[in-house]
Amino acid sequence: MASGAAGREGGALQAPTPFVFFVCQHGAEPTLKAALCEPAGPYRLAFSRDGFVTLKGTVPADVWSKDLPGGPFVRARGHALKRLDGPDIAPRVEQVLAEFGSLDWTGIHVWQRDPVEVGWRGFEPDHSVSSREVAAALTQALQLRQDPRAAKVNFDAPIGQRVLDIILVDREHWWVGTHPVQERADGWPGGTFSMEPPANMVSRAYLKIAEALAWSGLPVRPGDHAVEIGSSPGGACQRLLELGLHVTGIDPAEMAPEVLAHPRFQHWRARSLQVKRRLFQPFRWLMCDANVAPEYTLDTVESIVTYPTSQFAGLLLTIKLSDWHQTRDLDRHLDRVRGWGFTKVTARQLAHNRREYCLAARR
Template sequence: MDAFVWFTHQPASASWLKRELADKRPDLRFAFSRPGLTTFKAARTGVDGASSFARAHGHSLGRAASVDDVLALAAAVPAGAVLHVFERDPDRPADERDQAIAGTRAAALDTALRAAAPGRFGEGVEARAGEHVLDVIVAPAEHEDDGIFVGWHRHDASHGPFPGGVPHVAIPPGAPSRAWAKIEEAIRWSGLVPRAGERAIELGSAPGGASFALLERGLDVHGVDPGAMDPRVLGYVGAGGNRFTHHAVPAAKVARKDLPRTFEWLVSDVNLAPMVALKYVERFVALAHGGLRGAFITLKLNDDGVFEALPRLALRIGKLGATRVRYTQLPSHRSEIVAILER
């Protein structure tokens, strides 16, 4: 029996998502779409990890026009399921949305569903491994209402644990750049959380958004970038004494003696073609001497040529010794995705 599956994604990434799925899952047949949401008829079930561009994904239950319609479709999932109500991505970066409006449509529907069916859903929104999740998807609050789409998934490591995978994390006033939000979203989506006292190296660190986020989490951070770092990063001293060290040279010229003997985290967000960036990632993975717990590698997708190279990039990333590699496109991403490596 045919099933239907859905993917949410950035509207601008729809064509890349379809092309990637055509290669990885040729059994999928396009069924229905709205900006930021694409569904397919599937000859077989299971789509976990099928697309690097999916923000969230699962099995389709159908479209709804009211709270009662949603609750009728929800009969397909067990009582106590986690409820994820979220808005599709709009046609602009998450940090350019009006934060006074963004998310309000989803929040109102979440409240209405819980009020109409007390005790039907779990209290929290952070899903745990094995839990059933009811996904209720609506248009961005700043766009015209075009109905409700309902689906479900069973939570595992291929999904972010929050509605829509992970929400956009607002950039605080003290952060030097939007890279702060990118690393925070990657950590929250993956559940791979750095611990205070650990050490991280960031390639392409200037002006310091991601480094600042890691410093705030209590890590000692070494930033590799010939560019200037924000003074707030250079002068940071954490409660536990953690600090930032700037290596103001290209990644190829950092001397091994200037780095910590081991480090647990590698972050790369360099403005280079992914094939070039991976050369430096490979070098620093080797320099960690097996001590890495994880890595967050941003891959810039500036044109179709880079998209076509994704399978080759994945092969190289797969040889870095990770026990698990996951890919996603985060709310703060533009033409880029992140590879998350766990060792």
């Protein structure tokens, strides 16, 4: 791929290229390519690896153009400017700053594409050791130049900021890109929500619900009542309790003792269909993380939220995908939820989702 990124010190404009990049979970690439590439979309396929894809379109007005690929399975996206190859970190860091230092970015995100599938041998997308090494080298090099952006390496960037992306595609193979922060998840390095979980994290669903809340902006407040279907062993309930909610978990399986013992938690040890619909009346938020087929989840939730005494303000549903072809049903799922009276209905495959996506809905 040709590079239009002729770097110049002194503040000259960086030339945009016709290439964009996106990252997604391993396995989502064919769905995205089909949606974004000709004949359905405006792009043609360029360089690609599992979880990292570049596409060729038209040359944008500048490297901060907001015209970028999107969709629920795109975790992060941006303009692809240049590929950098080499065995050592230091010379490439120098090259990045020589060629892109004068560009008007407000911060840098350094991150690695997923090397394997999410969940494989415990893998979670996050800041890998190598991306931390490169981030540290960039911070140091910026400090030496007395560049105040040294404090903005791998920062949580607010909407409106301009981010230089350093993507570690492989150990010896990086890409440099740019993206404007247009929505909340664009502000996270690689589109991956990151937080330090508690030492006694009950299950990885803790991270999943934390990311779902951060992405969706669902306005949960201390004192609110939430119910989760498919709550065992209890990572999601643990997070909701931490946030000060009253939480009811519905699951025939056991809850972790520390969740069960919490004074604001109660366990209805049953399958969702066994719970009388009128008992859902006190709840403001409904979470569902049951390991069942999408239609079963939607049938169950529909029968609860459309019951006359229910008054849910919002939903966070994990929709499991037994195979990637089920992504074709996503728009139908969203329309179905809108049909229950929710106006803001969105979907995203969260970084902490496995082969599943998160559907968020608000009145």
